[in-house]
Amino acid sequence: MSKITLKELSHSYLSTQSKKDDWALRDVDIDWKDGGAYALLGPSGCGKTTLLNIVSGLIKPTKGKILFNNEDVTNKNPVERNIAQIFQFPVIYDTMTVYDNLAFPLKNRGMSNNEINSKVLEIAEMLELKSTLSNKASGLTADGKQKISLGRGLVRTDVNVIMFDEPLTVIDPHLKWILRSKLKELHQKINRTMIYVTHDQTEALTFAEQVVVMHEGQIVQIGTPVDLFEKPKHTFVGHFIGSPGMNILPCKISKGEVYIDDNKITTHQKIKDKNFSKTEIGIRPEFITFSKEGIPVKIVKVSNTGRHKIIETKCSKGKIKILSKSSNEIPTDSAFVSFNKEFTYTYGDDWIIE
Amino acid sequence: MNKTVNQKAWFFVIPVFLLVAFNAIVPLMTVVNYAFQETFGNNVFMWEGTRWFKQILQSDRFHSALGRQFLFTGIILVIQIPLGIGIALSMPKEGIWVSVCLVLMSMPLLIPWNVVGAMWNIFALPEIGFLGHTLNDLGFDYNFTQQIGDAWFTTILMDVWHWTSLVVLLSYAGLMSIQPAYYQAAEIDGASRWAIFRYIELPKMKKVLTIAILLRFMDSFMIYTEPFVLTGGGPGNATTFLSIDLVKMALGQFDLGPAAAMSLIYFFIVLLICWVFYNLMMKNEEKS
Numbered sequence: 001m002s003k004i005t006l007k008e009l010s011h012s013y014l015s016t017q018s019k020k021d022d023w024a025l026r027d028v029d030i031d032w033k034d035g036g037a038y039a040l041l042g043p044s045g046c047g048k049t050t051l052l053n054i055v056s057g058l059i060k061p062t063k064g065k066i067l068f069n070n071e072d073v074t075n076k077n078p079v080e081r082n083i084a085q086i087f088q089f090p091v092i093y094d095t096m097t098v099y100d101n102l103a104f105p106l107k108n109r110g111m112s113n114n115e116i117n118s119k120v121l122e123i124a125e126m127l128e129l130k131s132t133l134s135n136k137a138s139g140l141t142a143d144g145k146q147k148i149s150l151g152r153g154l155v156r157t158d159v160n161v162i163m164f165d166e167p168l169t170v171i172d173p174h175l176k177w178i179l180r181s182k183l184k185e186l187h188q189k190i191n192r193t194m195i196y197v198t199h200d201q202t203e204a205l206t207f208a209e210q211v212v213v214m215h216e217g218q219i220v221q222i223g224t225p226v227d228l229f230e231k232p233k234h235t236f237v238g239h240f241i242g243s244p245g246m247n248i249l250p251c252k253i254s255k256g257e258v259y260i261d262d263n264k265i266t267t268h269q270k271i272k273d274k275n276f277s278k279t280e281i282g283i284r285p286e287f288i289t290f291s292k293e294g295i296p297v298k299i300v301k302v303s304n305t306g307r308h309k310i311i312e313t314k315c316s317k318g319k320i321k322i323l324s325k326s327s328n329e330i331p332t333d334s335a336f337v338s339f340n341k342e343f344t345y346t347y348g349d350d351w352i353i354e
Numbered sequence: 355m356n357k358t359v360n361q362k363a364w365f366f367v368i369p370v371f372l373l374v375a376f377n378a379i380v381p382l383m384t385v386v387n388y389a390f391q392e393t394f395g396n397n398v399f400m401w402e403g404t405r406w407f408k409q410i411l412q413s414d415r416f417h418s419a420l421g422r423q424f425l426f427t428g429i430i431l432v433i434q435i436p437l438g439i440g441i442a443l444s445m446p447k448e449g450i451w452v453s454v455c456l457v458l459m460s461m462p463l464l465i466p467w468n469v470v471g472a473m474w475n476i477f478a479l480p481e482i483g484f485l486g487h488t489l490n491d492l493g494f495d496y497n498f499t500q501q502i503g504d505a506w507f508t509t510i511l512m513d514v515w516h517w518t519s520l521v522v523l524l525s526y527a528g529l530m531s532i533q534p535a536y537y538q539a540a541e542i543d544g545a546s547r548w549a550i551f552r553y554i555e556l557p558k559m560k561k562v563l564t565i566a567i568l569l570r571f572m573d574s575f576m577i578y579t580e581p582f583v584l585t586g587g588g589p590g591n592a593t594t595f596l597s598i599d600l601v602k603m604a605l606g607q608f609d610l611g612p613a614a615a616m617s618l619i620y621f622f623i624v625l626l627i628c629w630v631f632y633n634l635m636m637k638n639e640e641k642s
Contacts, residue, residue, distance in 0.1 A: 058538050078542045091539040093553045104553075108544035152543060 002069040002160045004032040004055065004193065009064035011050055017062075024050045025217045028064070032161075032195070037187050039208035040197045043240070047217040048197045052163050055195065057081045068160055081160060084153035088166045090145035094138040098129055101137045102151045109156075123155045126186070142170045143179075150179075154186065161193040168203065180207065201241050213237050229284075230343060235350045238282045244310060247288070249317045251281040251346065258346055261316055263295050266341040269354055276348035285310070285323035287340035290331055294338035295320075302330055313337070388614035406615035416616065418591070419599040420623075426506075426595060427574045430513050434570060435563070437514070438521025442529055443555070445522070456526075459519040467516075471583025474512040478584075498585065502592040505585050509593055512580060517570060524566045528559035564635045568628055575624055596620055 009028040017023060025047045032038055040048040053059040055066060057078040066074050073081050084105075093101050102120045111119075124130045127147045132140065137148055146167065153162055164183075168176045184207060187194050196207050204211050205225040213221045213228065213236070220234035221227070232238035238246030252259045256271045258281060265281060297313035297320060304310075304326060311322040311330060320337065324330070346353045389406055391399040410416050445455050465473070480486040480497045489496040498504040532554065540550045578597040581587065587594035587602070594602070600620065604613035 053538075056538075056542065058541065078538075079544045083542065085538070085542050087535040087539060089533065089535060091533075091535050094557045095553060104545070105543040108546070108549070149539070152539075 002193065003034045004030075004161060005065075005067040005070070006030040006051075006055070007065040007067065009051075009054065009061050009066070011047075011054060011059065011061045011063075023217055025054070025061075028219055030212060030219070030222065032193060034069075035191045035193055036210065037184075037194045037208050038196065039204035039211045040195065040214060041199070041201060041204040041211050041240075042214035043199055046214040048199075048214050049165055050217075051214070052085070052165055052195065052197050055161070056083050056085045056163055058085075082156075082158065083161050083163065084156055084159045085163045086149050086153045086165065086167045088169050090142060090149045090170065092137045092140075092145050092148050094136075096137055097134055098124075098137050098140070098148060099133040101148050102129075102155050105152055105156055119155050119157070123151045126154075126182070127151050143172060143175050146170055147179075150183075154190075157190070159192065161195060164194070164196045164198075166198050167196075168198075183207065201243075205241075213240065215240075231345070231352075232282065233352045235280060235282060235347050238284070242284055242286075244285055244321045244323070246282045246284050247320050248280050248282050248347070249315070249320070251279055251317075253279050253346065253348075260295055265339060265344060267344045267346055268342055269345065269352075271346060271353060274348060274353070278349060279353075280347045280350075282345045282347055283339045284343060285321045287343040288320065288322045288337050289324070289340070290322075290335050291338040292336060294336040296334065297337055298334050299331065385614045385617050388610045389618055390611075392611050402611060406611045407619065410612055410616045410619060415599070416619075419594055419596050422592075422594065423575060423596045426510070426577070427571060429510055430517070430574050431567065431570060433510070433514055434518045434521050435567060438518050438566065439525045439559070439563075441518070441522045442525035443551070445526055447530070456523070459522050461519075462516050463519050463523075465516070467579040468583050470512065470516050471580040474508065474515075474580075475584050478508045500589055502589060505589055505593050509581050509584060512584060513574065513577070516580065517573065520569065521566045524562040525559055528562035529555060532558045560635070564632070568632065571631070572624060572628065575627075 006028050009025060010023055011025040012023045014022050020026070028051065040051060042048045050059065054061050057073070057076060057080075061074065064074075065072055068081065078085075093104060096104065099120060102123060103116045106116045106119060120133075121130070124133055127150060129144075129147055129151060132144070137145065140148070150167065153164075168179060171179060180203065183194075183196075196204065198204050198207075205228075208225070210222060210224055211228055212219055213234075215234065215236040221232065221237045223231075223233075228237055228241050232241065232246060235246070235248050238248060249260060251265070253271055253276075258265045258267055258271060260281065267281070295315050297315045299311060299313050300319075301312040302309055303312075307326060308323050309326055309328070309330065311324065313320045313322060313335075315337075322337065387399075390402060390404070392402050393399050441459075446452055462470075475483075477483045478486045478498050480490055480499070486496055486498070495501075496504050498508040536554050536558075537550065540554055545553070576597055577595060578601070581593050581595060582598055582601075585593045587598045591599075597620075600613060600616055603609050603616065
């Protein structure tokens, strides 16, 4: 168990770097507390797997340091770091039985047979693998195999951190739920630091206490699921999290006031005048209501999801999506909308203006 | 699934059937014909039954050629398979050296068999060959045209040089298909280099190695051109392998009956061993 600190971490897969795009990871600073459950969230290619592999020691970063309990481990290999990692696709040792697969990491560390036996049985019990322990691992289904991979990561009780690299990709949807809650339960039971990489927001938001959102090799926001939803610090967080995502509309800022066309918008923040190459306003569909006055919109499409209606509208600056209760009355053609100022933010060059 | 029955489909099979008939079945049947009869030419045949088979199976000459053949194939398999795997493991996995290695490895495979024999013949000649001359200069009494041990040594060395690359290329293909996550997982599990080889690389190479062993078995068991050009089967009969002996019997002595019987026996030995080996490997596959 340990606290993990990443300091000014950057990584590039190229030998020389001249422009921003050459970096897979840029200026990452994170503090992960001992025993926490964290998620790394971002679309494919945002650098989250790179970051994970740097923490586990499979990749050495181009710049920066990794500290475990304030001790520099940047030059140590995965065994010395004593970590466990579960990969996206099941990795099993084909020729071994399920039991031997689970025992393998313990055997390699020279543990006595009795100890191995009790640990393996315990983990097999937890993952419901007990009935297949003596079977050949290669005969199992994809999710059975992934359970073995999980088991091999969880069987060692002394690890500093357990990392999951999109571990549920190959699992059936209904089993996904079961395994996900199992992981959560496990975290509460063994209280070990866990880092979970995923591109699925539901997975990240349900698993983690804190979510790190990544975009183009950079961390755009670290926060609780509620933070990410209510106060996105970057337009990317706004439209990546939430369904549908945040509405982002171009706006004008003059003398500390925000305008869409000539409509003045009241926002949560005080606006300082600064020079931005682009300024935008962000508002989640949940916080928009129809009103007598405000921004004029035309209704384009209404879709009913059961509990909610998603109303697609168009204003002079672009599309605005609105989420409202199914029971609510929807105007038919043109209407005015107003924004809840508590949840209306302005963004300068994609970052929140504070 | 429901398949429609349509007898016209046979028309599609006929061309292939004719092709196979003319290049395999008809010649083979000619051999079968010879194997059971005696002929003195002029298309006059006399029925001999299984006489030639009995004669071959009881002849010391066949036994010793078969023995030499098994010894040779055994030795080259024992050398080439581990050596090939070893080279494949030590080859680079990325960068420009990959293509350099692959091209260098393919070179011996591209040389015609009789050229390989001729090359090694000249290379190994005790007076003028680079290998032969050097060995003698170093104080070894080396002469592959006179000494049995030297002849075997040279033949095996030639075959290893010519064919190890095939094992290397197949093993390398097998290795390259292993996803990096396997190595990463093994690293995290604290596996030793040996354990990685034993539990990841070897199982993943199993299929290509089965093919490599089969190909190397068949080719080496039927080897003819290279030793024929290199040693001519000598000194004495020391490197007269089955196929060389067969050609001697058929074309040298013109004993067509016994030669045909020997061909069939030879053919069945190859077929039987391949069949048994392949099934054993695949049976394990199903179990796991």
